[in-house]
Amino acid sequence: MIGQDLGGRYEILTRIGGGGMALVYKAHDVLLNRKVAVKVLRQQFVHDEEFIRRFRREAQSAAALSHPNVVSIYDVGQEEDTHYIVMEYIEGHNLNEIIKESAPLQTDESVRIAMQIADALDHAHQNHIIHRDIKPHNILIGKNGRVKVTDFGIARAVTSSTITQTGSLIGSVHYFSPEHAKGINTGEKSDLYSLGIVLYQMLTAQLPFLGESPISVALKHLQENFDEPRTVNPHIPQSVENVILKAMRKNPGERYSSAHEMLLDLDTCLRPERLKEPKVSFTSINDFDETRVMPAIRGDIRPAAQAEREQPVNPNASEDKHWDEKDMAPKSKGWKKPLTVVGVTLLLLGLIIWGFIWLLGVLDVAEVDVPYVVGKTETEARQLIEAAGLKIEEPVIHEHNQEIPKDQVFSQTKMNMRVKEGSFIQISVSDGPELEELGNYIGKSLQTAIDELGALGITEEQIIIEPVFSEEAVDTIIQQSPKPGEQYNPESAEFNFMVSKGRETVPMPNLIGKRLDEAKDLIKANELTLDEPDILYEPSYLHQKDFVISQDPYKPKDLVSKGAKISIRVSSGPPADAKEHQFNINISPAEAGKTSEIRIVYSDARGENIEWDKRQITSTQTFPVTVIVAPDTEARVTVYRDNQFIDTRTITYDELMKGTNSSTLTIPGEEVQATEEPAQAEVTESNDEPIEEEQQQQP
Missing domain, CATH: 2.60.40.2560 (Immunoglobulin-like)
Structure with a gap:
């Protein structure tokens, strides 16, 4: 993607991030001359029409948001199979990086960040847009301290489409609300629950729920209580803990009624009169986590007697009483007919029993542990998965990754669980960093190479320059490494350019007053050029015959390139009339x-x-x-x-x-x-x- 132009307007400069659904690039808007962020949909989703339709509709809805704490959406477009969203470029870090580096954060800083997130959510909810994926990774902090919430609308498209296709939840399970974890419709209060977790993590440097698998974490959101913030960090004021406890109630009805209400509570929670307020209590019984979804029961479950009573009445029952006595008389039966019936019955019973046993064998498949293959090579992963009696889901997903070495598995499905033997496991394999092909800069100026590489995200620290004397013009590239056409990683490659600094120079010797033969020897010793037509004779009263009168175009001690041509004037003696x-x-x-x-x-x-x-x-x-x-x-x-x-x-x-x-x-x-x-x-x-x-x- 780097170096491409999207829509004839957005020049892709460098990759700055990415997630499971899209990759994010820094780009230059050539029309408005500004830096933008371009989010490009991953290739595995470009053929899902339902997903594309939702993706575009939600992105367009998010573009309607205009708020200082929301990353602005500038454009939505498509170029062949590339679907992209152009948004505001924020120079800074995301909140997840800040938490990893500095958590626990100061209380006032955490509350300030949470207030700006709540303000952004309030604006979005008023415009009927629910984020559904509030997490530190989607919170950007600019260099000026301004908080920007990103990915509005995209989470809705991702979640609904994925649930439709696979029946499972996709997203950041550590920040799920209980209703989100159950897979039911989520509303505005789901965003507030996630915001409560973000505030919890900023103040405690840990997540409220952890588990060995996404399923176990989701169940904890539904069924378990978390360690209260003040037990983890006693320095948190009670008023701030109350905000977190109310935002993270499992029952949506016990949370804040709106993002605006939570914003107002955050705005006053650090006032001196509130710092030591009583701990918040909830009077209603929170049985949201006790709810169980029962499987639907299909078929007729009425009692047999009732079914018999409800049999339709035969309208001809009265006629049955007038049977002919002849029909009622017993008939003699031969021995062959009962034997045939018994044989057929036994055969049918045998077939039924055999079929039942076969079906049990098919259905009763042994369970095996799914091997953990993340970090293994693709070949090793295949061997481990097949040795466990499982299968690789084809095609294997291949993606460029800056951090993961080439051919190494960086993701797999069904981790840390037991599955039926023969189940399919999907793995994702790194293709290594996305490589670029180096152009041919030999014969071009050094500044041209610096400008073109800079547009691809190459910094001047990655460019090493070796000046050498050469017949080429000054600043012309003579050699380059990597060589033209070789591929390189823009993140780590070093570029060596041998650059001409012109011909080697020497100080111009003083030829004036020297004999002609002595002057020629000096010119030759300094690798300069003096042709016979450039030796001019003229009469002179001051200089004896065959002594140099003047030199051109260089004066004594001027720096002159080797091989430069010079001319001299030599005395032919006094004038004839002297x-x-x-x-x-x-x-x-x-x-x-x-x-x-x-x-x-x-x-x-x-x-x-x-x-x-x-x-x-x-x-x-x-x-x-x-x-x-x-x-x-x-x-x-x-x-x-x-x-x-x-x-x-x-x-x-x-x-x-x-x-x-x-x-x-x-x-x-x-x-x-x-x-x-x-x-x-x-x-x-x-x-x-x-x-x-x-x-x-x-x-």
Whole structure:
């Protein structure tokens, strides 16, 4: 059923419960965009026309109920052999689960719950609807504490149809009223008796009547008294016990006259002035449990003498007196006729006696104990039942069950009793959890799989994700477990998805300023791609020839997927119209024989105040400094000695165009400058023709 659409409107999400007659699913109403509960009739009842008619009529009647303590009926429908009822979905627990976990409940909480149930019953009874199956399993408690009574009308259809078909009672025998247990018509007061048992169980954590079989429990409802609530739980106020005692009287006439009267009593039973009121007493003789149903007596039971006296009078009696004397005369009889009569009579008597003995043999069948096979496998159950001289009623009922393992018997008829040898036993066998078939999600996005599985009731805790590097797009499913087409249990299955997180990434290396061959090695080592058409050459004043100028589209340290393509720009050297000039700087230390620190800075087409080098000298040395001059610009070299400015020299592009390829700048030591006249420095051209130079001023 899970994943199906009923009526083109109700999308079945997950199974949330079930009973002997129907299964309950959580569904999504796509038209009104809300969660609903869908009760689906079990398949073994779908061909019973009388049951279907009652089921639908009662469900439609219950749909007329509108009360805050009654689960609302939204829709009733049929799709092929599927009969369903759509009702309000309650987020919470049923009262039976709360009793198992927390009973005995606090008195005020128990009374509050019972009041809401009584209010719901009062509304139903006023609309001429009797529940007939009030029990904790049919009482839902929402997360907000609101009590909701469910299954109105369904109990009536189930009970009447089942009694008609099998002659036995179906339902929760522990909550039966005595009149229900006897199989006679039940009325509104039967619901009040069941409500009294529910209140008893909430306050004592036990049921008033227990037995080894449903029949024994039903007989106790009819014939035995129960332990009074205060003997089980002394903390129950007398006023509350009085409510239970009155609701559970075996004689309906001694119970509350209506659900409204019981509601009013519950509403005041916890008032301080009532808590210690006298114990309720009943003056009438309760002989309801002494009633016996006698079998009907059929046939004529009049005394023989009376029957003889009532024989019809023969109108011809007077004529009989005038018999002919000849007829009265004795006739001679032969010996053969009496012998024949005796023989025939003896033969008939023998046949009658033989037939009687045969009939006794047929009717007097030995009784055997019915073996208890619940919990056994179907094969073991068959062997035990057949070994006891009994038979399996075919077909065996097979149903999906979340709690019972596959092929295990979870129910049987005629438990804990003796039956005639050869009797039929019906068993119900679990088919295990209802399995779903997993679709193929390989190649689809992870969110698609999560959404589709979530619609089937799968939680995110059941989905395990393993991210891996892959050529596929991010969040694409690469592998899945279970595999496509495999069946799984939605309640317990785990789903493993291997999901792509894209290609593996590496930090982008810094290629700028690297030689071309060195850059290629870095690209290869990081599993990146550089094609020859992506190597672009361009002139550069800043970078030497074959050195990388820039890289695209990724900057250094960007995370890049392996295999990604990049492009680089490589210097082809200075532009063709650029000119080079070499300054030969001949410099001496400040004092002869002592160490001086020389620092040379130049400015040209590559930039301003570029540090050429810093050296330690103890004697006169020559340092060649090459500059590049762009058209309409100039280059300059500046010399510092011992952190003091010494001299600067400039060369223009126009001067280089005249053939000046190199020049010499001589800087003597301080001692030389002190003993000699200032000399004029020379700038020597490559053609050895001296040009005039400005006088260098020493600091």
